[in-house]
Amino acid sequence: MSWEPEVTEIKRRKKAALAMGGEKNVKRQHDAGRLTIRERVDRLLDKDTFHEVGGLAGSATYNPDGSTASFAATNVIYGRGKIDGRPVVLAGDDFTMRGGSAEAGNIDKLRHTEMFAKEYRLPLIRVVEGSGGGGSVRTFEEIGRTYMPGGNQSGSYSYLMADAMATVPVVALGLGPIAGLGAARMVASHYSVMVRDQSSMFIAGPPLVARAGGGKLTKEELGGAKIHVNAGAIDDAVDTEDEAFERARRFLSYLPSSVYDLPTRIAPADDTERRDxxxxxxxxxxxxxxxxxxxxxxxxxxxxxxxxxxxxxxxxxxxxxxxxxxxxxxxxxxxxxxxxxxxxxxxxxxxxxxxxxxxxxxxxxxxxxxxxxxxxxxxxxxxxxxxxxxxxxxxxxxxxxxxxxxxxxxxxxxxxxxxxxxxxxxxxxxxxxxRWGSLPLEGGVEAAYKSEIEAAADPKAKLVEIEARLEALQSPLRTAETYDxxxxxxxxxxxxxxxxxxxxxxxxxxxxxxxxxxxx
Amino acid sequence: MAKVKVATEAAGNVWKIVVAVGGRVDADEPVMILESMKMEVPVNAPKAGTVLEILAPEGTAVGEDEVVAIIEAD
CATH class of the missing domain: 3.90.226.10 (2-enoyl-CoA Hydratase; Chain A, domain 1)
Incomplete structure (x- = not known):
């Protein structure tokens, strides 16, 4: 007797995972003008290079005879792939599974994305949408208690992010509404991108803000791309998801895979003696x-x-x-x-x-x-x-x-x-x-020559005269004479x-x- | 013919209107000049056209990304 039945069940579950949150939710994602996480993985990585890890994680229900009745994968997609031929780690949120929220997530899987990138010295790309694995109040009722943020001192997710950032390049792409831990996962990166009129990001979303007396705001008003690129919370905004993927690839092209490596030179394509x-x-x-x-x-x-x-x-x-x-x-x-x-x-x-x-x-x-x-x-x-x-x-x-x-x-x-x-x-x-010095000529003359200017018959003419005198001293050649x-x-x-x-x-x-x- | 907004890139005070209402401006040429930290910072027209409206007269303080003029593009 072979293990064929189990292998068939593994294949069936992995296939079920590819269906994500089901036809209805996938359609809703597409209708909102957004790609699904599986489509994102395909477009971001080199063709057919994605090797998924933990694709069997999820929740199943069973028939009385012990056979599987249903299987739903987690909404954290994790795996390895290649960008421009170089291995990378990818962590993606599946928004079609319960809006990317933690109830359908798996915190250990999320933690492993950071740990694997750090330990195997590979760049990490987070494709973020939803709460990014963060908790919701509903969790309290499901587990019948509250919990200590960051866990019981066994290495919180924040610690793992800090460790990854100190070791490997981390890119974060925010491609939909993002809140809480998701927002932290965006900014805990070396380079972050949002899509205009599609992505929004906040510490807490509009309902919580309204409840706290912060006024009634839309997602875009509270945390649209323009707000975050102007505030410096996010580095850049683009118009399409494909542009965001291109930015990620381009950013990584200048960097080594980790701090233990050096940036790579490409074949020079421009004349070094070019003098414009x-x-x-x-x-x-x-x-x-x-x-x-x-x-x-x-x-x-x-x-x-x-x-x-x-x-x-x-x-x-x-x-x-x-x-x-x-x-x-x-x-x-x-x-x-x-x-x-x-x-x-x-x-x-x-x-x-x-x-x-x-x-x-x-x-x-x-x-x-x-x-x-x-x-x-x-x-x-x-x-x-x-x-x-x-x-x-x-x-x-x-x-x-x-x-x-x-x-x-x-x-x-x-x-x-x-x-x-x-x-x-x-x-x-x-x-x-x-031009150099302790302060620019334009600002300093009035203060330094106050009494001389005030005593002059024509203070304005005196100011111009002093400025001209000092201007003559400002040639950098004079500084070069003393090898300064x-x-x-x-x-x-x-x-x-x-x-x-x-x-x-x-x-x-x-x-x-x-x-x-x-x-x- | 489209109305095109002319917006500032930097904050400053409007020091000089270069092209008044009714005047013509070329693409990437200044409609007005701001003064910021004693520097003259041009506010350029994104497209060639005729100035329809000046929204920030000389002496006004303007912010970053503020629309300061409208032009009718050619």
């Missing part, structure tokens, strides 16, 4: 006029390789991955269009998260610097800017990989000092448009110099888990 003529005049001589930093970025990195992240948050800083001579780099730049490039509290938080991301996965940093300082004013003081910005200074100082700064224009004050990690030798260049800056370069040489930097420092990229000290 436009760079010579892109920064206006008139100091009040702004320029498009993204054009400079596009011009100095490998063509089409810049992958910006978090564009809508902390907008005076631009952050993203790119490639130079095929090597992946982390790229950070000031954007003078926003508060002149000054560091707001939000921009500082963005810097901290980005520098930590680059440091964790051993990407060399290219910093195209233009910042007149921390943002000033009452709003800035009330936002705690000085603390957030000083934390950003610390994060930069604690970065341990190769670093190259190119000072494009403004470099002032404490923020100016943090254009690179201090206390070691970094690569550093300045453009002829660079190593080199002032022809802006067109930026790309060849960055190519030298990445090639020279590639062997020096440190491997292993990151750690850093206390921050204020």
């Amino acid at each position: 003529e436009s760079l010579l005049s892109i920064v206006p001589r008139e100091r009040r006029k702004v320029y498009a930093m993204r054009k400079i970025i596009e011009s100095v990195v490998d063509k089409g390789s810049f992958f910006e992240m978090g564009k809508q948050f902390g907008r005076s800083i631009i952050t993203g991955f790119a490639r130079v001579d095929g090597w992946p780099v982390a790229l950070m730049a000031g954007d003078p269009m926003h508060y002149g490039g000054s560091w707001t509290a939000a921009a500082a938080q963005k810097i901290i998260r980005f520098v930590d991301l680059a440091g964790t996965f051993h990407l060399p940093m290219v910093n195209l610097y233009d910042c007149p300082g921390f943002k000033i004013g009452l709003d800035a003081e009330m936002a705690g800017t000085v603390r957030h910005a000083t934390r950003a200074v610390f994060a930069i100082c604690q970065y341990q990989g190769p670093w190259c700064s190119v000072i494009i224009r403004n470099c002032f004050g404490l923020a100016g000092g943090a254009h690179q990690p201090q206390g070691r030798l970094n690569f550093r260049y300045a453009w002829p448009s660079a 800056v190593e080199d002032i370069i022809d802006p067109r040489d930026t790309r060849p110099l960055l190519a030298e930097f990445v090639n020279l420092t590639a062997p020096l990229r440190p491997v292993g888990p990151a750690s850093w000290g206390l921050r204020p």
